[in-house]
Amino acid sequence: MLSIKNLHVSVGDKPILKGINLEIKPGEIHAIMGPNGSGKSTLSHILSGKSGYTVTEGSATYQGKDLLEMPPEIRAREGVFLAFQYPVEIPGVSNVYLLKAALNSIRKHHGQSEVDAMDFLTLVKGKVRLLEMDEKFLYRAVNEGFSGGEKKRNEILQMAILEPKLCILDETDSGLDIDALKIVSEGVNSLRSPDRSFVMVTHYQRLLDYIKPDFVHVLANGQIVKSGGAELALELEEKGYSWLEDAEASA
Amino acid sequence: MAKANSSAYVERYADVASSLCGQTVPWLQQQRADAILQFTEYGFPAIRDEDWRYTNVSVLDKQHFAMAQKSVSAVITADWLKAYQLVDAWSLVLVDGYFSAEHSVLADLPEGVTVMSLAKALQDAQYATVLEGKINGAVSQDENGFVAFNGAYFVDGVLIHVPAKLQVSKPIQVLHIATQELTAINTRSVIVADELSEVQLIETFAGLECAYLSVAVTEVFVGQNANVTLHKVQVESEKAIHFGGTYVKQARDARFRHDNFALGGVLVRSDVHTDLDYASECELNGLYLGVKRQHIDNHTRINHLKPHGISRQLYKGVLDDRARGVFQGRVVVAEDAQKTDSQMNNRNLLLSSDAEADTKPQLEIYADDVKCAHGVTVGQLDEKSIFYLQSRCVDEETARNMLTFAFANEMVDKVKIKSLHDLILGQVLTRFPQEGINKEWL
Ligand SMILES: Nc1ncnc2c1ncn2[C@@H]1O[C@H](COP(=O)(O)OP(=O)(O)OP(=O)(O)O)[C@@H](O)[C@H]1O
Ligand SMILES: [Mg+2]
Numbered sequence: 001m002l003s004i005k006n007l008h009v010s011v012g013d014k015p016i017l018k019g020i021n022l023e024i025k026p027g028e029i030h031a032i033m034g035p036n037g038s039g040k041s042t043l044s045h046i047l048s049g050k051s052g053y054t055v056t057e058g059s060a061t062y063q064g065k066d067l068l069e070m071p072p073e074i075r076a077r078e079g080v081f082l083a084f085q086y087p088v089e090i091p092g093v094s095n096v097y098l099l100k101a102a103l104n105s106i107r108k109h110h111g112q113s114e115v116d117a118m119d120f121l122t123l124v125k126g127k128v129r130l131l132e133m134d135e136k137f138l139y140r141a142v143n144e145g146f147s148g149g150e151k152k153r154n155e156i157l158q159m160a161i162l163e164p165k166l167c168i169l170d171e172t173d174s175g176l177d178i179d180a181l182k183i184v185s186e187g188v189n190s191l192r193s194p195d196r197s198f199v200m201v202t203h204y205q206r207l208l209d210y211i212k213p214d215f216v217h218v219l220a221n222g223q224i225v226k227s228g229g230a231e232l233a234l235e236l237e238e239k240g241y242s243w244l245e246d247a248e249a250s251a
Numbered sequence: 252m253a254k255a256n257s258s259a260y261v262e263r264y265a266d267v268a269s270s271l272c273g274q275t276v277p278w279l280q281q282q283r284a285d286a287i288l289q290f291t292e293y294g295f296p297a298i299r300d301e302d303w304r305y306t307n308v309s310v311l312d313k314q315h316f317a318m319a320q321k322s323v324s325a326v327i328t329a330d331w332l333k334a335y336q337l338v339d340a341w342s343l344v345l346v347d348g349y350f351s352a353e354h355s356v357l358a359d360l361p362e363g364v365t366v367m368s369l370a371k372a373l374q375d376a377q378y379a380t381v382l383e384g385k386i387n388g389a390v391s392q393d394e395n396g397f398v399a400f401n402g403a404y405f406v407d408g409v410l411i412h413v414p415a416k417l418q419v420s421k422p423i424q425v426l427h428i429a430t431q432e433l434t435a436i437n438t439r440s441v442i443v444a445d446e447l448s449e450v451q452l453i454e455t456f457a458g459l460e461c462a463y464l465s466v467a468v469t470e471v472f473v474g475q476n477a478n479v480t481l482h483k484v485q486v487e488s489e490k491a492i493h494f495g496g497t498y499v500k501q502a503r504d505a506r507f508r509h510d511n512f513a514l515g516g517v518l519v520r521s522d523v524h525t526d527l528d529y530a531s532e533c534e535l536n537g538l539y540l541g542v543k544r545q546h547i548d549n550h551t552r553i554n555h556l557k558p559h560g561i562s563r564q565l566y567k568g569v570l571d572d573r574a575r576g577v578f579q580g581r582v583v584v585a586e587d588a589q590k591t592d593s594q595m596n597n598r599n600l601l602l603s604s605d606a607e608a609d610t611k612p613q614l615e616i617y618a619d620d621v622k623c624a625h626g627v628t629v630g631q632l633d634e635k636s637i638f639y640l641q642s643r644c645v646d647e648e649t650a651r652n653m654l655t656f657a658f659a660n661e662m663v664d665k666v667k668i669k670s671l672h673d674l675i676l677g678q679v680l681t682r683f684p685q686e687g688i689n690k691e692w693l
Contacts, residue, residue: 049642051634071641071646072638073647076641077644081642084639088638090636090654091658092654092658093653093657098643103644105644106644158643162643
């Protein structure tokens with residue numbers, strides 16, 4: 001699904017990612033943890049095509065194609081989805097408008113006709129119920145005036161409707177209370193399938209109680225300093241990151 | 252001494268003066284005489300005048316516009332009219348400034364409501380009495396050169412009168428249509444809403460594809476606790492020069508709202524001035540879209556004369572190509588106007604590096620217990636928003652269109668009359684020719 005090799009990324013002269021290697025196979029769930037400022041969001045952004053970064057070395061291959069060459073919208077249409085750490089408010093563009101525009105772009109990209117209006121509403125309303133949202137959110141401007149938790153839920157709603165192949169969740173659990181976390185996790189779990197992969201950036205092992213990862217990676221200072229199974233998250237919860245950084249420094 | 256740019260109009264005034272409306276009304280004859288004197292002395296506004304510093308009308312030096320005559324043949328087709336005339340409203344149509352009974356739809360007006368040609372009203376002693384003190388009652392001849400020019404030259408216009416306590420069931424539209432190349436069109440309109448009445452009005456300015464000068468002055472008198480909403484939809488032809496002045500007097504507790512859509516014309520100036528009495532409220536909204544070499548100047552002035560007045564202003568501009576937009580907003584709070592609550596906002600979106608926005612909010616506050624705020628922005632589309640949309644499969648160009656449209660649409664969405672909303676939306680969309688906006692999704 002996704003193969004990242006020795007990826008180095010800078011902002012201006014400042015190196016941020018310093019040689020990331022990551023292999024993600026279809027159906028796998030990878031959790032990425034790590035201290036603030038270690039480069040987790042940068043990795044999410046570079047995978048989804050945000051401008052302002054320079055790749056100085058390395059590659060990212062998605063379904064056999066050079067991911068870094070594709071414009072962001074093509075990546076999205078090919079199935080890469082980023083749930084933002086800080087979803088952007090778009091006044092004047094309604095949620096339902098954006099969802100339909102997005103869905104139709106994907107369909108067009110795959111040579112399909114536009115979605116039928118009734119089918120679309122049925123689909124969307126079903127997902128709204130799944131995420132226990134109010135239908136009113138559909139007709140509000142994208143994220144405008146939403147609470148932090150509502151914004152995160154809205155990201156997952158979009159994901160559930162667009163059915164991407166590679167789902168990157170950047171701290172989707174931050175700012176969610178327990179009830180909302182359960183609902184969002186159920187939403188994510190309902191999307192799990194053998195041909196869909198997840199990259200979940202999180203600070204909290206709590207999320208991983210609900211969505212069990214196959215692998216946990218620790219990103220520190222722009223590098224993956226440790227990888228392991230789900231149990232690594234528990235260890236991190238207990239010990240924090242400093243032992244890893246210390247180990248790295250002394251290595 | 253006549254200024255160069257006005258001399259031709261001054262010299263030829265004598266030729267037409269005797270054919271202008273209101274010949275039998277002595278006070279109006281006197282006002283016209285004063286107006287042409289004023290115009291002779293000062294001519295059209297010059298950029299050294301602070302209120303006109305961003306808008307140069309010296310093109311009127313080079314190009315003379317002959318006074319529009321009443322056209323004899325019906326040049327506008329029903330189909331063309333359909334694009335501008337609202338079906339669920341009463342409408343009075345002025346073609347080249349002159350009342351057109353043929354195109355107007357005025358049957359079954361509520362009892363007591365007057366919607367009629369100003370020229371006709373001036374022929375009738377009963378209406379002429381209503382008009383005395385109203386024409387040039389909300390604006391003075393020396394306000395600016397266009398007002399004086401208009402005061403001397405207006406050929407017709409409309410009188411709208413809503414009696415006390417009446418809520419007019421449907422909107423009333425005044426549709427100005429220009430059809431003649433290189434002509435000057437002068438209209439004067441008077442709107443009187445008596446106490447406790449309520450009315451929704453639309454002034455539409457449109458024209459066939461030709462160059463003309465359209466000068467329209469509207470005076471509005473909002474009675475005590477009355478409620479008037481006036482929408483201005485300016486979709487003049489691409490080559491038109493437009494001056495529109497809306498001058499308002501609000502009585503105690505009166506509410507006035509003005510929605511100003513400035514979409515057409517090549518050189519456009521719009522004045523909206525209002526005087527607020529005790530606890531009266533006004534809301535001034537504006538959207539100006541400039542493309543190519545359009546120049547659109549919006550000038551507002553709110554005079555808070557008495558305590559407890561509320562004013563809200565939001566003007567938004569979208570400027571592409573080499574277009575230039577101007578917002579000059581002035582709020583004056585008199586010494587006596589304690590507890591005034593005023594907000595003024597102007598937001599500009601520049602879509603090209605050659606586009607320009609000049610914004611100048613001015614607050615003059617002479618009272619000490621007031622709440623006055625203002626904010627202006629001039630900026631480009633937000634890159635974060637563009638990336639967010641791209642990450643949701645939308646290509647960059649469409650994302651830009653969507654955001655631009657969303658920015659403008661905030662103003663369109665404020666219009667609650669469905670047919671008018673759709674008409675304006677249609678006009679806005681034709682000015683975003685890209686494929687990006689799919690109307691059915693809205
Ligand atoms: N546009 C930028 N300009 C300058 N520095 C940047 C930019 N973007 C990111 N950085 C820096 O890169 C580093 C990594 O940032 P990033 O947002 O990827 O961290 P993170 O791991 O997601 O942190 P958090 O856990 O706080 O979300 C930080 O030091 C940050 O300040
Ligand atoms: Mg982050």
